[in-house]
Amino acid sequence: MATSLEALFIKTRSENRAALIAYIPAGFPSQQGCKNAISALARAGVDAVEIGFPYSDPVMDGPTIQAAANISLQGGTGAAEVFSTLNFANQAGLPAVVMTYWNPIERYGVDRFAQEIARNGGSGVVTPDLTIEESDGWKLATQAAGINSIYVVAPSTTDDRLARVTQRCSGFVYAASLMGVTGTRTTISSGAQSLVDRIRKTTSLPIAVGLGVSTREQVRDVAGFADGVIVGSAFIKILLQARDEEAGLESLSALAQDLVAGVRQGR
Amino acid sequence: MSEILGHFESYGGRFVPEALIGALDELEEAHNLALVDPEFQRELKHLHLTYTGRPSILTEVKRFAVHAGGAQILLKREDLNHTGSHKINNVLGQALLTKRMGKKRIIAETGAGQHGVAAATAAALFGLECVIYMGEEDTKRQSLNVARMKLLGAEVIPVSAGSRTLKDAINEAMRDWVTNVDTTHYLLGTVAGPHPFPTMVRDFQKIIGEEAREQVLELTSRLPDAVLACIGGGSNAIGIFHAFIPDKQVRLIGLEAGGDGIETGRHAATITGGSVGVLHGTRSYVLQDENGQTVESHSISAGLDYPGVGPEHAYLHDIGRAEYRAITDDQAMAAFALLSKTEGIIPAIESAHALAGAINVGKELGPDAILLINLSGRGDKDVQTAATYFGIEL
Ligand SMILES: Cc1ncc(COP(=O)(O)O)c(C=O)c1O
Numbered sequence: 284m285a286t287s288l289e290a291l292f293i294k295t296r297s298e299n300r301a302a303l304i305a306y307i308p309a310g311f312p313s314q315q316g317c318k319n320a321i322s323a324l325a326r327a328g329v330d331a332v333e334i335g336f337p338y339s340d341p342v343m344d345g346p347t348i349q350a351a352a353n354i355s356l357q358g359g360t361g362a363a364e365v366f367s368t369l370n371f372a373n374q375a376g377l378p379a380v381v382m383t384y385w386n387p388i389e390r391y392g393v394d395r396f397a398q399e400i401a402r403n404g405g406s407g408v409v410t411p412d413l414t415i416e417e418s419d420g421w422k423l424a425t426q427a428a429g430i431n432s433i434y435v436v437a438p439s440t441t442d443d444r445l446a447r448v449t450q451r452c453s454g455f456v457y458a459a460s461l462m463g464v465t466g467t468r469t470t471i472s473s474g475a476q477s478l479v480d481r482i483r484k485t486t487s488l489p490i491a492v493g494l495g496v497s498t499r500e501q502v503r504d505v506a507g508f509a510d511g512v513i514v515g516s517a518f519i520k521i522l523l524q525a526r527d528e529e530a531g532l533e534s535l536s537a538l539a540q541d542l543v544a545g546v547r548q549g550r
Numbered sequence: 551m552s553e554i555l556g557h558f559e560s561y562g563g564r565f566v567p568e569a570l571i572g573a574l575d576e577l578e579e580a581h582n583l584a585l586v587d588p589e590f591q592r593e594l595k596h597l598h599l600t601y602t603g604r605p606s607i608l609t610e611v612k613r614f615a616v617h618a619g620g621a622q623i624l625l626k627r628e629d630l631n632h633t634g635s636h637k638i639n640n641v642l643g644q645a646l647l648t649k650r651m652g653k654k655r656i657i658a659e660t661g662a663g664q665h666g667v668a669a670a671t672a673a674a675l676f677g678l679e680c681v682i683y684m685g686e687e688d689t690k691r692q693s694l695n696v697a698r699m700k701l702l703g704a705e706v707i708p709v710s711a712g713s714r715t716l717k718d719a720i721n722e723a724m725r726d727w728v729t730n731v732d733t734t735h736y737l738l739g740t741v742a743g744p745h746p747f748p749t750m751v752r753d754f755q756k757i758i759g760e761e762a763r764e765q766v767l768e769l770t771s772r773l774p775d776a777v778l779a780c781i782g783g784g785s786n787a788i789g790i791f792h793a794f795i796p797d798k799q800v801r802l803i804g805l806e807a808g809g810d811g812i813e814t815g816r817h818a819a820t821i822t823g824g825s826v827g828v829l830h831g832t833r834s835y836v837l838q839d840e841n842g843q844t845v846e847s848h849s850i851s852a853g854l855d856y857p858g859v860g861p862e863h864a865y866l867h868d869i870g871r872a873e874y875r876a877i878t879d880d881q882a883m884a885a886f887a888l889l890s891k892t893e894g895i896i897p898a899i900e901s902a903h904a905l906a907g908a909i910n911v912g913k914e915l916g917p918d919a920i921l922l923i924n925l926s927g928r929g930d931k932d933v934q935t936a937a938t939y940f941g942i943e944l
Contacts, residue, residue: 390842
């Protein structure tokens with residue numbers, strides 16, 4: 284059976300557009316605040332959400348997501364809260380995946396984690412620091428649970444290795460737009476498109492581009508060549524800087540609407 | 551045991567962003583080539599002879615030994631190396647590899663500052679740009695070493711995230727590396743991190759045990775009963791252990807930082823008090839909570855204040871080839887004072903953990919035993935911490 288994420292990409296391909304995927308850590312800015320943000324994103328027309336499992340040592344993340352993860356951890360977010368947020372997104376009708384560093388999965392139990400994702404209506408998991416060499420157990424667990432396993436590839440990934448990584452992927456391939464950590468950037472590196480072109484030669488899976496995408500113009504540009512555009516830090520920055528949660532949600536909705544329009548202008 | 555793909559059975563491996571795979575492969579290849587390249591070996595040996603001050607000497611400490619059950623106690627004097635610790639052994643090896651890979655910039659993490667000082671030293675010697683990440687907390691307790699690094703021309707970046715210690719410095723160095731991997735080598739200071747670091751750093755440190763094994767045999771005509779070393783990430787310990795691993799009758803004992811005591815939860819004894827997990831790109835023992843979040847470690851010694859440990863130690867522990875024990879802050883400081891007053895050698899607080907272990911093991915084994923201890927560093931950098939601890943006014 285197709286996951287809701289797979290169904291989404293079938294739909295957006297038939298509409299000849301890219302999907303807009305929003306990233307937010309569970310428990311940020313608070314447990315309820317995160318759920319409110321997900322509702323706002325759904326109302327604004329965002330296509331899917333990636334729910335972050337906050338982690339103490341996020342080596343792929345820049346200051347913005349680090350700050351959000353800290354707030355979330357101080358709020359007591361653990362696996363239970365992540366699954367509850369996932370469940371909420373699913374109820375809100377949004378295809379949802381969890382993005383997590385590897386250790387929380389290993390600690391929870393690899394099979395159990397995959398089963399809980401499925402049980403809460405999640406489509407899959409993005410694992411930014413799980414290399415394919417270490418992924419045999421995870422492959423079996425995700426297959427048994429019927430969820431997607433999404434790996435992140437980088438501009439430095441060789442063609443030969445791209446083929447091997449994308450073979451382990453399902454749902455979509457996450458293409459990191461640049462060499463670096465998460466965070467907003469003023470320009471999208473030209474490396475993003477050439478990476479997407481190289482990935483296409485290895486797989487027919489949808490390809491979503493993330494890292495550094497934050498404005499309507501950037502979303503539009505990436506939507507021109509990718510199947511999905513992932514935006515995280517830009518949303519989180521708004522919530523971090525907001526006077527209160529209500530004001531934050533209002534600005535979040537405004538940006539989401541803007542990006543939802545941008546993703547439809549790419550082609 | 552196989553080391554294929556950098557595993558020590560289920561430990562080790564690579565848990566890193568895909569962006570780093572190319573650099574890790576390149577490093578592994580450079581290291582493998584260097585291992586069989588006589589020119590590389592000659593260059594490193596020459597540096598050790600004329601710059602590091604190798605071989606380091608063995609010192610018998612008879613007045614100290616009186617307090618350790620009368621055993622014969624031999625110190626492997628890594629404290630006498632240039633820059634004051636074993637860290638230089640690894641740094642010179644990796645700096646030569648950096649040159650071979652054509653990279654012009656090195657970055658490094660440091661806790662006690664000894665690895666940072668060694669890295670900054672090698673950068674000065676080889677004309678490389680050098681950036682050192684150091685937890686803000688550690689920049690305070692090891693301010694002398696911060697000044698040394700700056701004098702050597704390195705840029706020191708205090709890290710204010712998380713626990714502001716070594717673990718967070720490593721996070722920040724990894725972020726820098728992901729961003730600048732084309733031009734930059736990450737000169738990791740211990741036997742942790744993703745493959746090939748645990749094996750490569752061990753290969754550069756195992757000279758300690760190779761020298762010491764010959765020196766002990768020459769001096770005593772037999773092998774020691776036990777070899778002891780402190781455990782931060784585990785590089786000085788694996789360095790002195792490695793040559794003795796085939797000698798099954800020689801006990802290998804690693805001394806972890808017990809902080810305020812394991813039972814208080816405020817410690818850095820990863821094997822004694824932790825569980826299996828993944829941290830900083832490798833699977834090993836980790837101090838973590840039920841959600842897999844790293845728990846902050848605590849130790850009076852900045853160099854041991856790390857919630858992870860090298861994967862080869864996890865393996866040696868599980869197969870029973872090495873034992874790991876915890877030494878509290880107070881036990882370490884008592885041994886620190888004892889060696890200073892009985893032998894005129896001020897040890898690094900890290901190394902004082904090994905000395906405290908030797909006091910216990912010496913009493914257990916009695917006067918016929920021979921104990922070899924890795925004196926991994928000297929205590930100059932710790933004078934301020936020790937003065938505060940002992941109430942000496944500065
Ligand atoms: C003198 C000394 N000994 C030991 C250590 C701990 O590191 P490792 O366990 O890698 O030898 C350090 C680290 O800074 C150190 O400076």
